[in-house]
Amino acid sequence: MRPPADAIGTLALIVGVIASLIFIGVEAALVYAIWRYRASRNLAGQPATFERNRRLEIAWTAAPALILAAVFVLTLGTMAEINGAGVAPAMRIAATGHQWWWEFGYGGTKTANELHVPVNTPIDLDLTSVDVIHSFWVPELGPKMDMLPGTTNHLRVLARRAGSYEGQCAEFCGVEHAWMRIRVVAQSQAEFDSWLAAQAVPAVTQGGDGERVFFLSNICVNCHTVRGTAAAGTAGPDLTHVASRATIGAGVLPNDVARMRAWLADPQRYKPGSLMPRVPLSDADLDALAAYLGALK
C-alpha cells in the first residue's frame, strides 16, 4: 500500500483542480458579462429578465450535484485506502496522549515522545489518552486522529523513506499544547530491530551519586519509571533510555547533558505549566543527576 498521506494528497489535488476549473469558469463569465453589458454600450430600455428558465435551473442544480457526487465517491475510496484497504498491519504500536507528552508502547517496552517505525511497513497505532482529548498528527505519514480517554482509535501510518518526520498534537489540550511535538524516526527493518532490542533492555545500575539523588526522598521515582530499578512511577515519561531520545520534554529542548541539567533545575522555565514540578536541588546534585540520566542511553 502507498502512504495514507499520498492518498490524501491525490484527493486534495483532484478536488483542487475541480475547484480551480470552476473558479476560472465563473470568473471568465463575470469578466465577459461586465465587458459585454458595459454602460458605454448604451443599450436602450430595461434589461431582459428571466423567470422560470427550466433548462437553466435544472442545469445549475444538476451540475453541482454531479460534481459533489463524484467528489463523494472519490472520498469514500480514499477513506477506505487510508484505513488500510484490507492490508493487515505488520505491527501495532500503542500511542497514548498525556498532558503534554506522548507514550509509545511496543508490547511491554515503553518509550516516550520519539516514535520509531520500520520504513515501508504498514503500522497501526492504537491511540488513546489518559487525561484530555489529544490528536495525533504527523502530516507526512497519514491523517490526524483524536486520542480519546476511555476508547481506542486506530490509525494506519506508513513511512516511505527513512528519516525523521515531525508531528504535533492537533487538538488544544491545555497550556503546553504547543510543546507537544512528535518525532517519528523511520528506519530500515534491521536498524529498527536493534533499536527496539536496545530499548527493551532494563537500565543497568550505575551506583553513582546521580542515581542516589534520583531515588532520594522518592520524588522522581514517584512519577518516572526506570526499568530494572525500583523506579516505577507512571505520571511522567519512562526514563529507562531517556538519553537515546533527540529532545527533552516533547521537543522543548535538544537532549544533551547541559540541557538536561537546565531542564531538571527548572522544568517550569522551559515548559511553564508542565506537570513536572521544580524540585529544589543543589548544584552538585543537579550535575550528578544530569550525568546519571545522560548515561541512560
Ligand code: HEC
Ligand atoms: C509530579 C510528577 C513528577 C515528578 C516528581 C518528576 N517528574 Fe519528571 N516529568 C514529569 C512529567 C509529567 C514530565 C513530562 C513533561 C512534559 O514534557 O510536559 C516529566 C519529564 C521529565 C523528563 C523529560 C523526559 C523526556 O522524555 O523528555 C526528565 C528527564 C525528567 N522528567 C526527570 C525527572 C527527575 C530527575 C525528577 C526528580 C528530580 C523528576 N523528573 C520529577 C513528572 C514528574
Ligand SMILES: [Cu+2]
Ligand atoms: Cu495534546
